[in-house]
Amino acid sequence: MSAFAATFTDAVSLLVTFDHRVAEIVGLSLRVSGAAVVLGALIGLPLGACLAVARFPGKSVLTVLVNGLMGLPSVVVGVVVYLFLSRSGPLGEFGLLYTPPAMVVAQTLLVVPLMAAIARQVVDDAWQRYEEELRMLRFSWWRSVTTLLHDCRHSLLVALLAGLGRAMSEVGAVMIVGGNIDRATRVMTTAIALETSKGDLALAIALGIVLIFLILALNALAFGLRHWAIRRFG
Amino acid sequence: MAHALLNRLRVFTAAMLVAAAPAAGAAESIVLASTTSTEQSGLFGHILPVFEKATGITVKVVALGTGQALDVGRRGDADALLVHDRVAEDAFVAEGYGRYRRDVMYNDFVVIGPGADPAAVKGASDTPDAFGRIAGKAATFISRADKSGTHAAELRFWKAAGVEPVGQDWYKEAGAGMGPTLNMAAGVDAYTLSDRGTWANFKNRQSLAIVYEGDPKLFNPYGVILVNPDKHPHVKKAAAEQFIDWITSDAGREAIASYKLGGEQLFYPTPR
Amino acid sequence: MHIDDAILPLRIRGLSYRPNGRAVLAGLELELGIEGITLVLGANGSGKTMLLRAICGLIEPSAGRIEWGPAGEGGRPRAGVMMLFQHPMMLRSSVLDNVALGLRPLGVPAPERRRRAMAMLERIGLADRAGDSARQLSGGEQQRLALARAWLTGPRLLLLDEPTASLDPSATAEVERIVREIRTDGTRIVMVTHNLGQATRLGDDVIFMAAGRVCEHTPVQRFFSRPQSEEARLFIQGELPWHMRF
Numbered sequence: 139m140s141a142f143a144a145t146f147t148d149a150v151s152l153l154v155t156f157d158h159r160v161a162e163i164v165g166l167s168l169r170v171s172g173a174a175v176v177l178g179a180l181i182g183l184p185l186g187a188c189l190a191v192a193r194f195p196g197k198s199v200l201t202v203l204v205n206g207l208m209g210l211p212s213v214v215v216g217v218v219v220y221l222f223l224s225r226s227g228p229l230g231e232f233g234l235l236y237t238p239p240a241m242v243v244a245q246t247l248l249v250v251p252l253m254a255a256i257a258r259q260v261v262d263d264a265w266q267r268y269e270e271e272l273r274m275l276r277f278s279w280w281r282s283v284t285t286l287l288h289d290c291r292h293s294l295l296v297a298l299l300a301g302l303g304r305a306m307s308e309v310g311a312v313m314i315v316g317g318n319i320d321r322a323t324r325v326m327t328t329a330i331a332l333e334t335s336k337g338d339l340a341l342a343i344a345l346g347i348v349l350i351f352l353i354l355a356l357n358a359l360a361f362g363l364r365h366w367a368i369r370r371f372g
Numbered sequence: 373m374a375h376a377l378l379n380r381l382r383v384f385t386a387a388m389l390v391a392a393a394p395a396a397g398a399a400e401s402i403v404l405a406s407t408t409s410t411e412q413s414g415l416f417g418h419i420l421p422v423f424e425k426a427t428g429i430t431v432k433v434v435a436l437g438t439g440q441a442l443d444v445g446r447r448g449d450a451d452a453l454l455v456h457d458r459v460a461e462d463a464f465v466a467e468g469y470g471r472y473r474r475d476v477m478y479n480d481f482v483v484i485g486p487g488a489d490p491a492a493v494k495g496a497s498d499t500p501d502a503f504g505r506i507a508g509k510a511a512t513f514i515s516r517a518d519k520s521g522t523h524a525a526e527l528r529f530w531k532a533a534g535v536e537p538v539g540q541d542w543y544k545e546a547g548a549g550m551g552p553t554l555n556m557a558a559g560v561d562a563y564t565l566s567d568r569g570t571w572a573n574f575k576n577r578q579s580l581a582i583v584y585e586g587d588p589k590l591f592n593p594y595g596v597i598l599v600n601p602d603k604h605p606h607v608k609k610a611a612a613e614q615f616i617d618w619i620t621s622d623a624g625r626e627a628i629a630s631y632k633l634g635g636e637q638l639f640y641p642t643p644r
Numbered sequence: 645m646h647i648d649d650a651i652l653p654l655r656i657r658g659l660s661y662r663p664n665g666r667a668v669l670a671g672l673e674l675e676l677g678i679e680g681i682t683l684v685l686g687a688n689g690s691g692k693t694m695l696l697r698a699i700c701g702l703i704e705p706s707a708g709r710i711e712w713g714p715a716g717e718g719g720r721p722r723a724g725v726m727m728l729f730q731h732p733m734m735l736r737s738s739v740l741d742n743v744a745l746g747l748r749p750l751g752v753p754a755p756e757r758r759r760r761a762m763a764m765l766e767r768i769g770l771a772d773r774a775g776d777s778a779r780q781l782s783g784g785e786q787q788r789l790a791l792a793r794a795w796l797t798g799p800r801l802l803l804l805d806e807p808t809a810s811l812d813p814s815a816t817a818e819v820e821r822i823v824r825e826i827r828t829d830g831t832r833i834v835m836v837t838h839n840l841g842q843a844t845r846l847g848d849d850v851i852f853m854a855a856g857r858v859c860e861h862t863p864v865q866r867f868f869s870r871p872q873s874e875e876a877r878l879f880i881q882g883e884l885p886w887h888m889r890f
Binding site for chain 1: 550570
């Protein structure tokens, strides 16, 4: 058997003996990225909807900025958050560096532009269709934002998924602000990076398989939910 | 009403941040900035549980290159450092960032290369000679090039060999940790300098092997430093000192000496 | 019932709308009295929908003005004007929520909104569908829902843009019944239609438009028996030539 195939075989057999350490790492990944996506949605979705609905000077500049920030390398976010949370940084007094909350902050910053950009696109489509009618009903722009966000809720699942995918798969930011500390801030991606650098490719691939499986499962769940919603609400 | 909403948002945000944190007890912990070589060799996984059991203090290890670890200490983001670059360590303490430095242990560097050894490094008389042979044959060499302790040592050996490798075709600067550098060397059949611990724990060796070892010049001492609480008042001085006292005590020395990988001892406590 | 009664009668003076230089409304003159149902007829592109949009302020006229109420005040339309679009908004929620929607900006508390919306659904005969998804209603039911939503806000002037286009006869009859009820309730109605039969069934008077102008504004019976313009005569016969449409 080739070395390539052997690596995969080893990876699968490692998964069969799934131990609690791996479960801990997977659990922390889900908690950190889940929290980041919830916070990112609270900021990003209204921000994107406002960009679609509100009229204000500099709107197109902000739109381009948000779209551009989607491609921000996670390492850059990591370094910036590190500088802020470092003891010598402006937010150092909170002592958040090398803790899961620091990772949540970094991943939140990472997913906000992505979710805002998707929300802007989705809400803008609805706004084009309904703008005049909402104006006739004397909806304020903010009430229009909340109404359209609610109306597009099923399409906005895509934004949540995209955010979750980006958060769970990024390694640069959590590595820098989390420090990849064993049993404290080690998540799936940083564990994969560590195992790779130890040359333990089988374990790295085993973790990668878990990661992909999780993301697929979440996507399947969202797909089913959206399908149900379309049948229910049209 | 807007105020109440803002308050609720604030509470919610805090709750989300806390939710992400593992439900650990209020056990005391310190942050130890150290090197990838010690982390990846598996040493911490062996000795820290012993310390934790004895004192109840959790040590959170952030593994970086020595240069980065010193930077982290300089910014006050760690309570103690365990690194291996004597010159930089002494400067760190002299500049007032560290309260004091103590010898802990040493291991040694090994020259890694393709099993076929095209530059005949195996027959070298000493380390500078080994490096001279690599340069002489223009055999590919992967450098960490990340300001780590290993990188600093490598640069000293080139200097001793009278070679200026930077800019040469055969000299590749990875800018990476020890593991990724070994992965690269394994991928292209190149020479590199590694600490023994990382090498011993490294699995993706392919054709690589130790081609030169044992020269006293390859001696690689580790020191532990207390980050100066006068510079950074939040440093957990008491807990960090407990760790420093322990790792330099008989119990700590015994824990270090008892760590073996494949029957081989990797780290040796510094003789008193 | 209506707080602001002073928007009628409504006079339109020399109203023009020329986006990109093309005259969609060309010096339009019109007066709308305080009650009744006015039907707006005219070929496609004659400016009917634009007239409604100009009245409710969705487009900014290039020239001319609209005067509101007995005092003839100018300016933007105020509360009390409501327009219904050809493809009304159906949010992804229940029929009840979609009807109650219009009460939200008026500061009506939620339980009261639901109570009033439910009463409205009884009136338009959709009470048994209250909990269904609005998007699953038929075209006729969706038009009735939209009428109910507009009606619930208590407009003084209601502008309808072809509410029965593409509806079958029984659905059309149902919509017409509701329109009549809204008129009886005291709301002034202006309604665009292509259905000449509807004009005779429903209308008090008829506005006939061609090329962005009002050609005729007469009582319904007179419009059909003695049309005064050549365009109207040809339109009734279904023979309005192309060059006279725009």
